[in-house]
Amino acid sequence: MAELISGKIVSEKLRSELRDEIAEFKLQCGRCPGLAVIVVGSDPASKVYVRNKHKACLDVGIESYQIEYPDGISEEELLLKIDELNADTKINGILVQLPLPNNISEKKVIERISPDKDVDAFHPANVGRITIGNYSFLPCTPSGIISLLDYYGVQISGKNCAVIGRSNIVGKPMALLLTERNGTVTLCHSKTQKLKEITLNSDIIVVAIGKAEFLTADMVKPGAVVIDVGINRNDEGKLVGDVKFDEVSQVASMITPVPGGVGPMTITTLLKNTLLAAKIQNK
Ligand code: GUN
Numbered sequence: 001m002a003e004l005i006s007g008k009i010v011s012e013k014l015r016s017e018l019r020d021e022i023a024e025f026k027l028q029c030g031r032c033p034g035l036a037v038i039v040v041g042s043d044p045a046s047k048v049y050v051r052n053k054h055k056a057c058l059d060v061g062i063e064s065y066q067i068e069y070p071d072g073i074s075e076e077e078l079l080l081k082i083d084e085l086n087a088d089t090k091i092n093g094i095l096v097q098l099p100l101p102n103n104i105s106e107k108k109v110i111e112r113i114s115p116d117k118d119v120d121a122f123h124p125a126n127v128g129r130i131t132i133g134n135y136s137f138l139p140c141t142p143s144g145i146i147s148l149l150d151y152y153g154v155q156i157s158g159k160n161c162a163v164i165g166r167s168n169i170v171g172k173p174m175a176l177l178l179t180e181r182n183g184t185v186t187l188c189h190s191k192t193q194k195l196k197e198i199t200l201n202s203d204i205i206v207v208a209i210g211k212a213e214f215l216t217a218d219m220v221k222p223g224a225v226v227i228d229v230g231i232n233r234n235d236e237g238k239l240v241g242d243v244k245f246d247e248v249s250q251v252a253s254m255i256t257p258v259p260g261g262v263g264p265m266t267i268t269t270l271l272k273n274t275l276l277a278a279k280i281q282n283k
């Protein structure tokens with residue numbers, strides 16, 4: 001049975017360190033770091049994520065401003081709100097929960113957020129900086145995964161890494177961060193041929209494709225480290241990841257559970273980015 005990589009344990013440790021650093025920031029600057037989170041529409045999953053982000057902020061001493069809009073809000077109204085938050089010195093970080101309704105361009109919204117307040121690291125300026133290794137903010141989920149690998153002493157340098165899924169939020173930046181740490185990365189997606197050959201040759205596999213229990217034991221090299229980014233409901237309504245946990249955990253050396261694996265780390269990195277934004281803006 002593989003060792004469990006617990007995002008809960010690592011998050012608790014990192015959040016306790018953040019709590020101390022934020023208290024120190026408060027002493028020096030006389031105020032808390034502030035994070036604005038905007039959610040549009042009534043997607044239940046988005047609402048849960050946003051609620052969890054709010055609770056996590058309170059837990060470490062970040063002031064969290066939740067802004068909720070109904071489905072019908074216009075793109076212009078949302079963009080004007082972002083302008084207002086960009087100019088507001090109480091707000092150090094701005095996060096617009098994705099996905100957005102079809103009438104609103106995600107590209108326009110992301111590009112409107114000041115790169116200095118872009119704690120998701122989705123703005124093209126920040127993506128470019130990550131690509132050349134000269135960044136302030138790292139994207140929350142991939143950076144959280146690197147923190148997990150570091151905590152559990154998983155060596156990345158020189159290892160074969162397969163990333164399955166090429167989203168802008170997880171897959172693409174994950175490939176960049178593993179490359180920066182000297183991993184040899186194959187970025188796989190729906191058109192990849194002979195995926196199983198690639199995964200069977202990989203020491204680290206990160207799965208982020210949003211397909212319930214996609215990665216099966218026959219695709220995994222014995223002793224590999226498996227990171228599951230997925231959150232799906234299976235046919236019985238049970239919460240499952242993108243990895244068939246029961247069987248892959250018999251082959252892998254280490255594996256993240258769902259829930260309690262990657263999820264808490266995403267939020268922890270958001271908190272870290274918000275503190276970093278506040279420090280940069282208060283220099
Ligand atoms: N939707 C799913 N993951 C994320 C994330 O990390 N940030 C934002 N803003 N939206 C998301």
